[in-house]
Amino acid sequence: MAALLEPFTAGRADAAAERLIDHFGGLGRALAAPPEHLARALGSDAPLAQAIVAARDLISAGLREQVSRARVSTRDPAFLDYLRLLLANSATECLHATFVTHEWGYLADDILAEGTTGGVEGDLRRLLARAFDVGAHGVVLAHNHPSGSAEPSPQDIALTRQIARLTGAVGVRLLDHLIVGAGEIVSMRERGLL
DSSP: OHHHHHHHHTTOHHHHHHHHHHHHSSHHHHHHSOHHHHHHHHTTOHHHHHHHHHHHHHHHHHHHHHHHTSBOOTTOHHHHHHHIIIIITOSSOEEEEEEEOTTOBEEEEEEEEEOOSSOOOOOHHHHHHHHHHHTOSEEEEEEEOTTSOOOOOHHHHHHHHHHHHHHHHTTOEEEEEEEEOSSOEEETTTTTOO
8 A cells, every 4th residue: 555655755654554444454455544534643644644635536527427328238348347346345335327318328426325334324415306307218236245246135135125115116227236345236127126
């Protein structure tokens, strides 16, 4: 980690890496941390916290641009990389939605909810309001499991089926729900759970 931080730290890389590892446990969680958590972990090194956030935002914007220019596909490596960047290392569960046209053309994407380390509740009103705002015909949901497992829980399955029924009743199809783990992403549609 110190070698990666060196260009941003002017000789303080070892100390910064040690503080980040002590606080977050590793590079992935440090990179996913909110700016205020980075600032707290780095203490007086606010410029480094800002540089990490800026680098993350640049990578995210580049991946979002790539995703937005193509037909959305849950098998597209760029789309999956984008979801990994947004969700895989979060310390809490987050629910993300990608809104698409009837031909799977990208319209928008948003983090709809943040939960705890063990769960996130989807706000159906917010999901539907955003879908109507952008004129979506379909939505791909994704959420992470901070435990690292990408296996859908019984609660994930029940909630996904409920969301599919409700969104379908108003003309917005739930196309898939992806579970983002540490090393893989599981499609609930491919598993026959949707």
